[in-house]
Amino acid sequence: MEHKQTPILSGIRQRCGACGEGKLFKGYLKLNDACPHCGRDMTAADTADGPAFFVGFGVLILMAPFLFLVPMSPLPVGLKILAMIGVGVAVTLLCLWLLPVAKGVLLNLQLHHKAQEASFDKPPRNP
Numbered sequence: 001m002e003h004k005q006t007p008i009l010s011g012i013r014q015r016c017g018a019c020g021e022g023k024l025f026k027g028y029l030k031l032n033d034a035c036p037h038c039g040r041d042m043t044a045a046d047t048a049d050g051p052a053f054f055v056g057f058g059v060l061i062l063m064a065p066f067l068f069l070v071p072m073s074p075l076p077v078g079l080k081i082l083a084m085i086g087v088g089v090a091v092t093l094l095c096l097w098l099l100p101v102a103k104g105v106l107l108n109l110q111l112h113h114k115a116q117e118a119s120f121d122k123p124p125r126n127p
């Protein structure tokens with residue numbers, strides 16, 4: 001069954017942006033070379049460190065307040081240490097959860113918009 005997918009929604013679901021069915025990843029972050037459902041080539045796009053950048057900043061903005069609130073709270077020291085360990089665990093789990101999502105979205109957006117490496121050459125003119 002073929003139905004049109006937006007690159008962002010299918011990326012969040014970690015599915016192919018063209019058919020919305022085939023899985024993007026064969027491992028945690030290891031991409032399939034082509035969509036197992038429709039065969040779309042996935043080697044044309046390279047998200048590099050883009051997903052890590054966006055996830056890192058998003059989680060930082062979300063979790064940074066706790067790095068100030070926990071030490072300044074009136075809790076006993078033992079609870080503060082436990083809370084800081086909890087913040088560390090939460091940061092780690094959030095990043096691990098969001099990384100494949102961000103990579104799926106960025107990859108689908110690159111493929112959808114036919115992103116290319118930047119160059120100084122003029123784009124080919126239409127006849």
Ligand SMILES: [Zn+2]
Pocket residue numbers: 016017018019020021022035036037038039040
């Ligand atoms: Zn597909």
